[in-house]
Amino acid sequence: xxxxxxxxxxxxxxxxxxxxxxxxxxxxxxxxxxxxxxxxxxxxxxxxxxxxxxxxxxxxxxxxxxxxxxxxxxxxxxxxxxxxxxxxxxxxxxxxxxxxxxxxxxxxxxxxxxxxxxxxxxxxxxxxxxxxxxxxxxxxxxxxxxxxxxxxxxxxxxxxxxxxxxxxxxxxxxxxxxxxxxxxxxxxxxxxxxxxxxxxxxxxxxxxxxxxxxxxxxxxxx
Amino acid sequence: xxxxxxxxxxxxxxxxxxxxxxxxxxxxxxxxxxxxxxxxxxxxxxxxxxxxxxxxxxxxxxxxxxxxxxxxxxxxxxxxxxxxxxxxxxxxxxxxxxxxxxxxxxxxxxxxxxxxxxxxxxxxxxxxxxxxxxxxxxxxxxxxxxxxxxxxxxxxxxxxxxxxxxxxxxxxxxxxxxxxxxxxxxxxxxxxxxxxxxxxxxxxxxxxxxxxxxxxxxxx
Numbered sequence: 001x002x003x004x005x006x007x008x009x010x011x012x013x014x015x016x017x018x019x020x021x022x023x024x025x026x027x028x029x030x031x032x033x034x035x036x037x038x039x040x041x042x043x044x045x046x047x048x049x050x051x052x053x054x055x056x057x058x059x060x061x062x063x064x065x066x067x068x069x070x071x072x073x074x075x076x077x078x079x080x081x082x083x084x085x086x087x088x089x090x091x092x093x094x095x096x097x098x099x100x101x102x103x104x105x106x107x108x109x110x111x112x113x114x115x116x117x118x119x120x121x122x123x124x125x126x127x128x129x130x131x132x133x134x135x136x137x138x139x140x141x142x143x144x145x146x147x148x149x150x151x152x153x154x155x156x157x158x159x160x161x162x163x164x165x166x167x168x169x170x171x172x173x174x175x176x177x178x179x180x181x182x183x184x185x186x187x188x189x190x191x192x193x194x195x196x197x198x199x200x201x202x203x204x205x206x207x208x209x210x211x212x213x214x215x216x217x218x219x220x221x222x
Numbered sequence: 223x224x225x226x227x228x229x230x231x232x233x234x235x236x237x238x239x240x241x242x243x244x245x246x247x248x249x250x251x252x253x254x255x256x257x258x259x260x261x262x263x264x265x266x267x268x269x270x271x272x273x274x275x276x277x278x279x280x281x282x283x284x285x286x287x288x289x290x291x292x293x294x295x296x297x298x299x300x301x302x303x304x305x306x307x308x309x310x311x312x313x314x315x316x317x318x319x320x321x322x323x324x325x326x327x328x329x330x331x332x333x334x335x336x337x338x339x340x341x342x343x344x345x346x347x348x349x350x351x352x353x354x355x356x357x358x359x360x361x362x363x364x365x366x367x368x369x370x371x372x373x374x375x376x377x378x379x380x381x382x383x384x385x386x387x388x389x390x391x392x393x394x395x396x397x398x399x400x401x402x403x404x405x406x407x408x409x410x411x412x413x414x415x416x417x418x419x420x421x422x423x424x425x426x427x428x429x430x431x432x433x434x435x436x437x438x439x440x441x442x
Contacts, residue, residue, distance in 0.1 A: 002299050066375065066421035067414045068382035070393055074413060078406035156285075163287035167386060174289060187297040195290040202285040 007038050009184045010193065013176070015185070020176030021197060023090070027172060028159040028205065031097030035158070036151065038098060039105025040140070045105065047113040048135055057106070064103035069161045077168045093165035093172075101158045108150050112143035134173050145217040152209035175198060227403045229337045233412055239395030240416050247390060249313055254320025254377070255370075261325035266332055268350065276325070283322030283428075289383050291315045296387045312384035318376055327373060331366040332358055368432035375424040379417065392416060 010017070047055045064072065076099075077092040087095065118138050124134030144151075166175035177194035181187040265276035283291065296311035296319075335358055343357040385394035396413035400406045 017351045062422065063414070063418060066379075066425055067377040067417045068387070068393065071396070071410060071414050071417060074393075074396070074406070075410040078400065079410045080407070082405075082407040107241040119292040160285075164383060164386070174287070177293075186288075186296065188301055191290055191293040191297060195286045195294060198287055198290060199282065199285045 006186055006188055007189055007193070009180065009186060009190075013184075015157045016176045016180065017193075017197070020171060020173040021201070023170070024159070024162060024201065025176075026195060027090075027093055027097060027156070027162050027165065027170075030094050031101055031158060031162070032155045034098040035101025036109075036155075038102030038106050039109050040144075042102060042106035042108035043113055044135060047110050048131060059105045061106050064100055065107070069096065069100050069158075070164045071169065072100060073165060073168060089165075089168050089170040092168060093162070093170040096165070097158055097162060100161070101154065103199065104154050104158075105151055108147050108172070109143065111150075112145075112147035113139060115146055116143055117135075145213075148209075148213045148217065152206060152213070155209060156205055159205055160198065160202060161201045173201075228401075229408065229412075232399055232405070234401060235399055236392060236394040236395055236409070236412055236416060239390060240392045240420070242389070242391040243378065243381050243393075243417075244420070246312060246316065246381045246384065246389070247417070249375070250316035250320050251374050251377045251382065253313070253317035254324055257317055257321035258324030258328065260326045261321055263354070264334070265325055265329055274345070278323045279309055280326050283319050284326065288315070288319050288380055289386060292383055292387050308384065308387050311387055312347055312381070312389045316377065316380060316384070319380065320373070320385060323373055324370065327369045328362065328366055331362040331369075334365060335361050349383070364435055368428045368435060372422055372428035375421045375428070378420050378424070382417070 042057050042061065044070045046061075049057075073092065073096040077089070077097050078089065080087070113135075119144075120133055120138050121131075124138040129137065157217075162172060163174040165172055166178055169175065173194055177190050181190040184190065231284055261279060264272045264278070267273060283414065292311065292315045295315035296306060296308070297308040298360050299311055299314070317397065339361065340353060343353040381391055382393040385391060385397065388394070390398075392413055396409050400409045
């Protein structure tokens with residue numbers, strides 16, 4: 001018994017696939033930038049910030065890191081409206097990714113900050129910089145440079161995790177695949193194509209992040 | 223007929239479903255560890271083409287979404303001509319996925335062992351398997367424990383995706399209970415709480431183990 005593989009449908013559904021890829025890229029672009037910024041803010045609080053702010057940040061980080069992304073997404077999209085917060089699918093997906101990456105990057109960035117030699121803080125203080133100025137101008141960039149590879153991997157992981165936003169009908173690449181396979185009854189081939197596209201996206205994203213790293217940190221690590 | 227659901231009703235149903243999350247996590251982790259160990263042996267073995275294959279395997283499973291792997295397992299097994307139960311596809315995909323990550327974690331641990339250990343054991347006339355068994359793995363195991371425990375938490379969270387191919391575990395139960403009670407805030411809040419209770423001890427013990435086992439190498 002032979003199963004005939006059939007990929008002719010790709011031509012017909014190309015626009016849908018392309019728009020799905022575009023949505024996935026949009027999601028990870030917004031998620032990565034906002035998520036990393038959120039992570040830096042939280043890492044600052046946890047490592048150097050006011051003590052009273054630390055418990056809520058710790059709670060946020062631990063809650064997010066110890067629950068599945070899918071449940072966070074459902075909670076935001078289905079649960080929050082009962083508090084009066086209405087969101088579109090795309091907004092909910094964006095928010096979930098930002099919140100998720102924020103928690104993970106908090107821990108990663110904090111490791112980078114904590115690896116800063118004490119002398120750097122003292123040098124900043126001796127130049128009459130405030131603790132925040134020292135953080136901003138002396139500590140942050142080398143800290144980010146130190147953990148950039150780990151942060152890049154996390155961004156790729158979040159991008160791959162974004163496949164589940166199709167479950168709240170955000171129209172990403174997986175959503176396109178689900179739609180197509182419901183039309184062409186070629187589930188296996190459709191998901192093979194989607195998988196290959198995700199693999200290509202993750203390879204490209206890794207390269208892009210390496211490029212961003214070279215741009216952000218032109219000097220070699222001290 | 224309308225039924226009233228108390229919070230306890232919701233929680234009880236979720237806890238019943240959580241048993242399947244725990245069981246699937248255990249099966250996936252143990253199965254993943256066995257397959258992962260095999261991948262590791264090939265990945266750092268002597269045959270170049272086999273090494274490339276293991277590398278490709280890891281790259282493939284780490285570079286694609288777990289959800290796609292679940293879909294492919296589900297529909298791919300279906301192509302073989304029999305009706306695939308969701309638990310089979312879920313278990314298979316999660317085992318292969320865990321194996322890729324565990325093999326890569328353990329490779330890092332094995333490579334952290336100094337070259338001299340390999341050379342010394344080779345000079346004693348040990349073969350590859352003997353070297354691994356008696357010299358390399360016992361040392362690598364020590365540094366491998368914290369990240370392995372940490373990854374077990376990823377497996378628990380990964381099982382949530384199996385709800386999408388129809389395996390009834392904690393997440394799927396959450397959706398079903400929501401559809402019956404129209405209380406998404408409470409239900410998904412409780413689901414998240416149960417996941418937290420499952421995962422937090424794992425991630426915490428991973429951190430503690432790391433601190434304990436790494437004590438000689440700490441710089442500050």
